[in-house]
Amino acid sequence: xxxxxxxxxxxxxxxxxxxxxxxxxxxATHPELDRLARVGRLGCTFLTPSGWPVRAETALLSCxxxxxxxxxxxxxxxxxxxxxxxxxxRDAALVCSFVTVVDxxxxxxxxxxxxxxxxxxxxxxxxxxxxxxxxxVHPGQGSLAVAIWRNAGRVDTLATTSPxxxxxxxxxxxxxxxxxxxxxxxxxTACEKMLADCELNAVRRDLGENPVTNLWxxxxxxxxxxxxxxxxxxxxAAVIPxxxxxxxxxxxxxxxxxxxxxxxxxxxxxxxxGALAALERxxxxxxxxxxxxxxxSISLEKLAxxxxxxxxxxxxxxxxxxxxxxxxxxxxxxxxxxxxxxxIASPFLMASAGSSSNRxxxxxxxxxxxxxxxxxxxxxxxxYFLRTEGx
Numbered sequence: 001x002x003x004x005x006x007x008x009x010x011x012x013x014x015x016x017x018x019x020x021x022x023x024x025x026x027x028a029t030h031p032e033l034d035r036l037a038r039v040g041r042l043g044c045t046f047l048t049p050s051g052w053p054v055r056a057e058t059a060l061l062s063c064x065x066x067x068x069x070x071x072x073x074x075x076x077x078x079x080x081x082x083x084x085x086x087x088x089x090r091d092a093a094l095v096c097s098f099v100t101v102v103d104x105x106x107x108x109x110x111x112x113x114x115x116x117x118x119x120x121x122x123x124x125x126x127x128x129x130x131x132x133x134x135x136x137v138h139p140g141q142g143s144l145a146v147a148i149w150r151n152a153g154r155v156d157t158l159a160t161t162s163p164x165x166x167x168x169x170x171x172x173x174x175x176x177x178x179x180x181x182x183x184x185x186x187x188x189t190a191c192e193k194m195l196a197d198c199e200l201n202a203v204r205r206d207l208g209e210n211p212v213t214n215l216w217x218x219x220x221x222x223x224x225x226x227x228x229x230x231x232x233x234x235x236x237a238a239v240i241p242x243x244x245x246x247x248x249x250x251x252x253x254x255x256x257x258x259x260x261x262x263x264x265x266x267x268x269x270x271x272x273x274g275a276l277a278a279l280e281r282x283x284x285x286x287x288x289x290x291x292x293x294x295x296x297s298i299s300l301e302k303l304a305x306x307x308x309x310x311x312x313x314x315x316x317x318x319x320x321x322x323x324x325x326x327x328x329x330x331x332x333x334x335x336x337x338x339x340x341x342x343x344i345a346s347p348f349l350m351a352s353a354g355s356s357s358n359r360x361x362x363x364x365x366x367x368x369x370x371x372x373x374x375x376x377x378x379x380x381x382x383x384y385f386l387r388t389e390g391x
Contacts, residue, residue, distance in 0.1 A: 019301075046345055135150045147217065
């Protein structure tokens, strides 16, 4: 049996006026996903436990069958795992976001156009402002970096807020609290002063790009220690991550990590080709696609266009490639955008060789709510997919 899971990160939204009162899935055109919804099984689940904040790390761990309550994880711990950064039990890992703040309001949590070299330079500048001995900031993906606070001691009460949750909100009073917060606040203030005169920002302003005005520290939490994916399910798995966060999830689950295939043209077809190639040697392949990265924007209109491209350039060739196997199954999972707000049920579909259903007409929240399947805990979804006949 060949199994493929497609994870569409950020595809679930609340209805929006700019989309005519529809959700992103309702507004986007995706005939191949709609076809799979008609021939397969449709349903919805919650990837975030009730009462928890909606965060990408929780959703992606749930997608890979890791119970976030049993194996809680800090965002920084996963980002550090992705980068291969080791740290001890008395150390603490934190995410550093280089953000844009205007008149005390956080306007951009991830300024576009920051090159890897610029992220490395910003991480080095931030490290120099930090007065904690042997501590350092390591460049990550985009405008993110990972800070390792050596000998931080007990920071179990440290609490922070993701910059995604503060967009267009005043940041006063939203900084770190609890043990260790005073040191981090001093560091963030020192970085703000340093960035005010940073040459990089002069260039960015000349180019009409948002300047990097502040360092925002967040993402504290434990390192998860879930069982190895193969030990739990008895099958090999490969993950093709679309972000360092997903790479970290794959590393803590000890699956094979497959680099995203290199694009040979301007289409997204290389994602499908890479997944099908990995499937030749593995029982399960999980392909992770963050919509915002593909769209190059968090604009809902551009995200809808990205969904249309994914449908024709990734989903359709994946379905065609799977059909060459006598026994196959495919699952499409969606996760919620993480700019704060209440949790929303995530639609999913499952299709397999010879499957049939008359319960779904389209792949969106409305039809998923009326579908055959409903799992309260999203972390149970992968197990259901792999262990249920005819799913």
